[in-house]
Amino acid sequence: MKPPKLTRRSAVRKIAAGGFAAAAGLPAWAQSEKPINFVVGFTAGGGTDVIARLLAQHMSLSLGRPIVINNMVGASGNIATQHVCNAKPDGSTFLCSSMTQIVVSPNTFEKLPFDPVDGMTHICMTAQTDFVVSVNSSVPVKTAGELVAHTKRHPGSVNFGTAGPGTVIHVMVELFKQRSGADILSVHYKGSAQMIGDIIGNTVQGCVDGIQTVEQYAKQGKIRMLCVASERRNPLIPEVPTAAEAGIKDFGTASNWFGLHGPAGMPTALRDQVYEAAHAAANRPDVKERLMGMGLEPMTQLRNEFPALIKSQSKLFGEVAKRGNIRAAA
Missing domain, CATH: 3.40.190.150 (Bordetella uptake gene, domain 1)
Structure with a gap:
C-alpha cells in the first residue's frame, strides 16, 4: 500500500502538530490556534x-x-x-x-x-529606562545641585517643558521640584517633539524625560544631562550621576x-x-x-x-x- 501523498496542507498540519507536541507542558489554553x-x-x-x-x-x-x-x-x-x-x-x-x-x-x-x-x-x-534631568547647554550649571541653586538665585528664569498637563513628564518635573526645592515653572506642550525643539532653542530651559529622548542631543552638545532619576548609574550613560549622588532625596525611585x-x-x-x-x-x-x-x-x-x-x-x-x-x- 502506497503511503498517502504529502500535500502542502498536510505538511503544514504535521509541522503544527509537532510544535504543539513540543509545547505539551503548556496549559490547555495554549493548545489552540486562536x-x-x-x-x-x-x-x-x-x-x-x-x-x-x-x-x-x-x-x-x-x-x-x-x-x-x-x-x-x-x-x-x-x-x-x-x-x-x-x-x-x-x-x-x-x-x-x-x-x-x-x-x-x-x-x-x-x-x-x-x-x-x-x-x-x-x-x-x-x-x-531612566528619566534624566536635562537643560539647554547655555544654562550656566553643570550639576543638578547647581541648577537648584541657580533657580533660587534667579527665580522665574528656568522653565521646564512637559509633554502636556498630567503626563508622566509633567509629574516627574513636579517630583523633581518637590524633592529638590528648585524654583521651576512647567510649560506644557502637545508632545515631546515640540518640547525638545524649544529646549534646544532655549525657549524653555530643560525637562525631565527619558534617555531615548535626550541622549542624542546631549551627544551633539545641545543639551546637558545633569542627573538620572535612579538609585544606580545607568549603564547606557554611566557618566551621568544619580539623583542620590546629586543630593536629591527620594527622586531615584521612579x-x-x-x-x-x-x-x-x-x-x-x-x-x-x-x-x-x-x-x-x-x-x-x-x-x-x-x-x-x-x-x-x-x-x-x-x-x-x-x-x-x-x-x-x-x-x-x-x-x-x-x-x-x-x-x-x-
Missing part, C-alpha cells in the same frame, strides 16, 4: 508598540499560539487599559503598557471607570518602565507561563541589542517584584499629583 491579543494604547512605531512586537515575535513560538498586536489608540492609553481590565482572564488578552497607563493616569485623570493597579494581573516589566498585564483573576499557572515566555524573549541577545539601541534596558524585575513596584509608584505619583494639583487635560 490568537493572543497584545493590546497597545499608542500608535504603531512608538516605543510601547515596538516593544510589544519584539516580544510577540518570540513569545508566540514558546507559547504555541500566534500573537497579534491591537493598537487601541486614545485617551493617553486609557482606552486600551480599560479594554484589558474588562476582558476575560483566559489568556487571550494582554496589555503592553507604558508606566503612564498604570501608575500616572489613575492619579491625574478624574474618576477613571477602571482600576489599573488593583484591577489587573501584573505579569512583568518588559523594559525600562524609573520609566514598560510592562505586560492581563485582566484580574488570571490563574497563577497561566500568569507564570506567560512570565517565563516574556522573560526569555526580553533577554534574547538580538532583542536586548534592539532595546538598548532604543535607550532601553530589558526586563530585570522578578515576577513578584512588579506588583509591589506598581503599588509604591502609584502611591508616590498620587502624593505628587495631589500636592502639585496636577490634572490631565480633558
Whole structure:
C-alpha cells in the first residue's frame, strides 16, 4: 500500500502538530490556534508598540499560539487599559503598557471607570529606562545641585517643558521640584517633539524625560544631562550621576518602565507561563541589542517584584499629583 501523498496542507498540519507536541507542558489554553491579543494604547512605531512586537515575535513560538498586536489608540492609553481590565482572564488578552497607563493616569485623570493597579494581573516589566534631568547647554550649571541653586538665585528664569498637563513628564518635573526645592515653572506642550525643539532653542530651559529622548542631543552638545532619576548609574550613560549622588532625596525611585498585564483573576499557572515566555524573549541577545539601541534596558524585575513596584509608584505619583494639583487635560 502506497503511503498517502504529502500535500502542502498536510505538511503544514504535521509541522503544527509537532510544535504543539513540543509545547505539551503548556496549559490547555495554549493548545489552540486562536490568537493572543497584545493590546497597545499608542500608535504603531512608538516605543510601547515596538516593544510589544519584539516580544510577540518570540513569545508566540514558546507559547504555541500566534500573537497579534491591537493598537487601541486614545485617551493617553486609557482606552486600551480599560479594554484589558474588562476582558476575560483566559489568556487571550494582554496589555503592553507604558508606566503612564498604570501608575500616572489613575492619579491625574478624574474618576477613571477602571482600576489599573488593583484591577489587573501584573505579569512583568518588559523594559525600562531612566528619566534624566536635562537643560539647554547655555544654562550656566553643570550639576543638578547647581541648577537648584541657580533657580533660587534667579527665580522665574528656568522653565521646564512637559509633554502636556498630567503626563508622566509633567509629574516627574513636579517630583523633581518637590524633592529638590528648585524654583521651576512647567510649560506644557502637545508632545515631546515640540518640547525638545524649544529646549534646544532655549525657549524653555530643560525637562525631565527619558534617555531615548535626550541622549542624542546631549551627544551633539545641545543639551546637558545633569542627573538620572535612579538609585544606580545607568549603564547606557554611566557618566551621568544619580539623583542620590546629586543630593536629591527620594527622586531615584521612579524609573520609566514598560510592562505586560492581563485582566484580574488570571490563574497563577497561566500568569507564570506567560512570565517565563516574556522573560526569555526580553533577554534574547538580538532583542536586548534592539532595546538598548532604543535607550532601553530589558526586563530585570522578578515576577513578584512588579506588583509591589506598581503599588509604591502609584502611591508616590498620587502624593505628587495631589500636592502639585496636577490634572490631565480633558
